[in-house]
Amino acid sequence: MVAPFDATEFRRTLGYLPTGVTVITTTGEFGEPVGMACNSFMSVSLNPPLIMICAGKESATLVDLRRSGGFCVNILGSGQGELCRQFSVKDIDRFAGVPWTESAAGPELGDAVAWMSCAIEVEHDAGDHVIIIARVTALRVNPDEPTPLVFHRGKFGSFREGVEPLAATAALPRQKVGGSTRVPPVAPGAYGYAQGYAYGYAHR
Numbered sequence: 002m003v004a005p006f007d008a009t010e011f012r013r014t015l016g017y018l019p020t021g022v023t024v025i026t027t028t029g030e031f032g033e034p035v036g037m038a039c040n041s042f043m044s045v046s047l048n049p050p051l052i053m054i055c056a057g058k059e060s061a062t063l064v065d066l067r068r069s070g071g072f073c074v075n076i077l078g079s080g081q082g083e084l085c086r087q088f089s090v091k092d093i094d095r096f097a098g099v100p101w102t103e104s105a106a107g108p109e110l111g112d113a114v115a116w117m118s119c120a121i122e123v124e125h126d127a128g129d130h131v132i133i134i135a136r137v138t139a140l141r142v143n144p145d146e147p148t149p150l151v152f153h154r155g156k157f158g159s160f161r162e163g164v165e166p167l168a169a170t171a172a173l174p175r176q177k178v179g180g181s182t183r184v185p186p187v188a189p190g191a192y193g194y195a196q197g198y199a200y201g202y203a204h205r
C-alpha cells in the first residue's frame with residue numbers, strides 16, 4: 002500500500018514530538034568502543050525492568066549490538082548536543098574528544114544524565130528498523146543532575162520545569178479502575194490536560 006504522504010513529510014511530522022536523546026554504546030569485535038545517537042529509547046516494563054530501542058537495519062552498530070548481546074544507554078545532558086551529532090556521523094572516530102569509562106555493557110560517556118547497562122532479550126522486525134527489547138541489569142545516575150538534552154524538530158534544547166510541579170497530581174482523589182488506581186485528569190489550564198492524563202495511572 003502506498004502511504005498518502007512521503008517519507009520527508011512523515012519524518013517532519015514525527016519531529017513535532019520532543020524526545021530525550023541517548024547514545025547507545027557497546028564493544029566492537031576488536032574491543033573498540035562503538036556507539037550511535039538514538040532517540041527511539043523507551044521504557045517498556047518495570048518488573049522485569051525492560052527498555053526498548055529501534056535500530057535501522059543498515060546500522061553498523063546493530064551488528065555489534067547483536068554480537069555483544071548488550072549495550073549501555075547513555076542519557077544525554079543538555080550540553081551534549083554536539084556530542085550527539087558526532088555519534089550520528091559515519092566514518093569518523095565518534096569517541097574523539099569524548100571522556101568515557103569502560104563498563105561491562107559498553108562505554109559510559111562522561112557528563113551523561115544517567116547510564117543503564119542492558120542485556121538484549123528479544124528483537125522484533127519492524128519495517129526498515131528492528132525493535133530491540135533489553136533487560137536493564139544495572140543503572141547509575143549522575144549525582145550532579147545535569148539537565149537532559151531534548152530533541153525537537155531537528156534542533157537540540159533542554160528541559161525547563163513547568164510552574165506546577167508534577168507532585169500536584171498526588172493531591173487529587175484516586176479512583177479504583179480494574180487492577181489500577183486512576184487519578185482523574187487535571188483541569189486544562191491548571192496543569193495541562195495531556196500531561197495530567199499521561200501521568201494519571203499508578204499501577205498497584
Ligand SMILES: Cc1cc2nc3c(=O)[nH]c(=O)nc-3n(C[C@H](O)[C@H](O)[C@H](O)COP(=O)(O)O)c2cc1C
Nearest residue numbers: 037038039040041055056057060061062088089090
Ligand atoms: C537525535 C538523533 C536520534 C537518532 N535516533 C536514532 C534511532 O533511534 N535509531 C537509529 O537507528 N538511528 C538513529 N539516529 C541515526 C543514527 O545515529 C545514525 O544513522 C548513525 O549514523 C548510525 O550509525 P551506525 O551505522 O554506525 O550504527 C539518530 C540520530 C540523531 C541525530
